[in-house]
Amino acid sequence: MAAVFVPPSPQTSMNMSTRRPLANVPNATNSPHRTGLVPAKRVRSNQLETSYGQPPPKKQVMEAAENGARSPTQNRSSVAQGTDSKLFARRPNNANPSAFEKKLVAARDKERQPQVKSVKGEKPSADTLDTIRQWQRHYRKAFPQFVFYFDSIPDDVRRKFSRQVIALGAREEKFFSRLVTHVVTSRPIPAGVPATSPTELEAPNGANGDAHVQTVNPSLLEKNTNSHLSKHDARHDQGSMDVLQRARQMNMKIWALEKLQRMITTINDDDIGGQNNDAVRSKNADPTKSKGWAGLTPLDRALMQERLNGPSDRDLFSSMEMIVFKGPFLYIHDMNEKTKPVMVREYPRVTKRQDGAWPQFRSAPLGKCPFVDEPPSRKEYDRHRMRQAQKEKKASAAKAEPRAKVSQTAVEQKPDTKVDAEPTKTKREEDKESSMKAEIPSKPLLDETHERKSSESFIPPHFPRSGPFYTGREPAASGVQPSNVTSAIRSQMISSTAAAPGAKAGLSKEIHGLKRKVLERGTGSIANGNGSMAAPERPNGLAMHLKSQHNHNAKSKAPETRHTPEEDSHPGESAGMKRRRADSRESEPKKPERRRDPKPGYCENCRDKFDDFEEHTLTRKHRRFAQNAANWADLDALLFEIQRPLKEEYGYDR
């Protein structure tokens, strides 16, 4: 098996990619290098790409920009790209790579010589940046003229995007009408349609066309030769009342939700837009020519490949800015870069490796976890102190309550603001939050009082980083995917909704977070104890480091850094979460007098997050669910089957 892994030479790869049978396999066809060689597939994607004028497509920006009032250089390049895309659009069945494509391939191969990789420092060449900036400028200008209609998009997601597009000056139309210029959908965009390079087509369309096309790009004229395709569409669409078809008929743009997301991200990316490097401009009419290509960083190359190969999931990859590893890291990612890395984590560089913050096999005392580096004496000390503290607190429990309540609220809100600010957090942080949440119900309020609100609240719970002689600290199950019926960490906290079909969309990020690492109650309190007392240095340091690193990485305006992007982030999640959180905040003050600790969690049945388990179970919504026999019919059928067999003489029961 090991041999499998030898990175093949480019030649080999090219040969491999001729394996036709694989063309049927979605995975395989996504390789950008299949370009010239598996034409049918590629063509289709190219069409898609050109028609939807990929967003962050930093490179391809130009073709999306219809607006001609720019430097000659740009005009030239836009023409070049325009033709390029037109070329693809026109050749729905081109079986052979064009000369242009071949050139690209050649260039790429030549270029494959490892170059000094400076990622992120790896600024895209000035050329590219310039292009991107142009693109940004264009769209920032254009957005105010856009009227969006969201089709088949869950409410919370819609709200989030609505806010974002409004922030950029656009409008949202709640109902589909002629005013709409852009339809954003989560459904597959009707096939066949994409061929219409809509970017360009919007211009001639009376009603709204003028609004956002300020000048006429020469390439537009040519592109309208695609009108035969429109005709085809029209025919195709007869009788269809589907919004997407209608939109197509009315020459509205149809964007996939992902596209909108990328557009927004790129438009808002000040890292690129903010820079003022106008110095270098390409002398090449065609930026993809070998020179331009050779100067490109891997990212740019990826961008080029994206242009050539059309959008696959990997598009997203290629358009992404990279965060450079500075210290030791673990990085596990999809070999086809179609999905988010399964794991990424970077650790601070250390001079002596024993000091590294990652788990290391150490000579721990017998019986103890070898990956935990912790002097037992400290542990004992902690435990002792903790017990002591708890005893004390227990004594003053009743009194402490109101105060504790406040602090708990504070804690809960803290993550809240963070959430607002950063829809996607690092896993660590989520974990921290989730585990905090998890702990809340499990702990007497007492403990929370002082430790919770300190900055240490964000330290990841200190798990059994210690020995086995510890009672009550076994790991609980976790890691449930929402797509899984059977899995949940702790139902009151989390749950997977896949069990209930269609529930996924409404799952908030936070809920995903919650299930990630839920501690048992006992463990939770221990973790907490550690947090408050002499917290072990290592986890602390790590957390702090990660945090600062996070901040560092997130210095750009869009703080979407993820060290561990292994969780799913649906665009709408943060919105949904905010909403829920807002709700929870409202409900908070309502119950100041409760004796019991409220247990927050998530109800799979109501698909609601709640602050207080008991309270939730009494809500009308929940009661209604509980009392509706239809919800339980299947289960009842099973229960009937598993009745306990009564002895004959007791035949009365049940």
Add this chain to the structure above:
Amino acid sequence: MSALRAAPTGVFELQRSKEGDERTSLGEVTQGASDYEEEEEEEEEVDESVREDMTKLEDTFPGISDRFRLVNRIGEGTFSTVYKAEDLLYDHYHNDWDIFGQAQEQEAWASPPSKRRRVEGEHARHKKARYVALKKIYVTSSPIRIQNELELLHDLRGCRSVCPLITAFRFQDQVVAVLPYFPHTDFRIQYRTFMVADMRHYLRSLLTALHSVHEHDILHRDIKPTNFLYNPDLKEGVLVDFGLAERQGSEYTGACLCTHQSYVRRSRILSSYYSKNPPAGGLSTGYPKNDSRSSRRANRAGTRGFRAPEVLFKCTSQTTKIDMWSVGVILLTLLGRRFPFFNSADDIDAMIEMSSIFGTRRMKTAAAMHGQIFETNVPTIGEKGYSWEKLVKWSSCVEDLTESEQQATRLLAGLMELDPTKRLSAEEALQHDFFTNPVHHDVEWGGNPEESGESAEDDEAGEDEADEVAML
């Protein structure tokens, strides 16, 4: 090890303690149970909040108090709380499930006889309290989830070493499953004292359970000591908590690369984006900043430290072999005398821990099976990793392994095999020499050889397994 602490620490997960005090329910309950087990429950110390919860359950679940008298809380699970309860109407039913109850009587097991005045013979039997475990499933669990668990348990009825489902009730949103109350010993006490022979019994029972479960194409997904209630006197255990279990294939979100023939895999890997764009220095220099790609989705349900590598790699076609890995982790814990063996605060830590043992080379291969690229430059992760034997020696702090430990270590290698297709199945594991041709050359831990017979056999056994060992 006080022979048997009938720790009612949960017929199900015995973990959480509700009160902040980490020792609460576990500590108290365990103690209470070991001292008074089988005696008047009144003597059991019941936390006030627990009592409150129990009262509430009795009040809100009509009819439940006619059948059961709740005694104490014995565990809190992922989405349930488990109570010990007296089965008031035991005699009204056929109790075929109650193989252990019968055993109970025969062995008069657990605490010293002095404390067990009540069990005096057959005639006392009717008065003797019968206990069951009531698993109260939280009302926030969806009916589908509940149904899944109960259905799987129902399918597995009659399987040896699998906790039988006696019955279950529903009132509105409240569902209560009735399970046998099975006294067992806390693993945290066992693992330090187990000799290889004990491990053998433990594993045989566990593997027997898994064999049945896997035969039904069911993945348990959460194999760990807490979910296997082992009674060293009976040398039997029961597998509990099917809350995360699933039918094989039910979760597939698309065929993982690992489901293909190796030549297909190979060619896919060779034609992958990564292979064609190998990073310059052999290692990626960074990762995408604002990653908007979708995540790879795979069921990762399980417990940290016990997750199989393919689970960590988010394999979308997980099989029953994931449970076998977890069995391996248990065995490693026993052999290495360390619990938990893996700390794994999260999946990434788990991966690093695993990698420190296996080394990058094998990890890369393992990742590639699932279409993943494994890269790391963490300095403590070597290229080759360590052999199991070395590791076991190292972690149990001995110079040399006994023959039987070596044999167990070979089994371990077969269980903790990164490639799920090469990993032993439960059935295969039960056929391993460790069970079929055991070397009884056991040494009390840290002590001297107790007995040293049959070491000749052992050598042959060693030959058989040489391949496995060599692979390390």
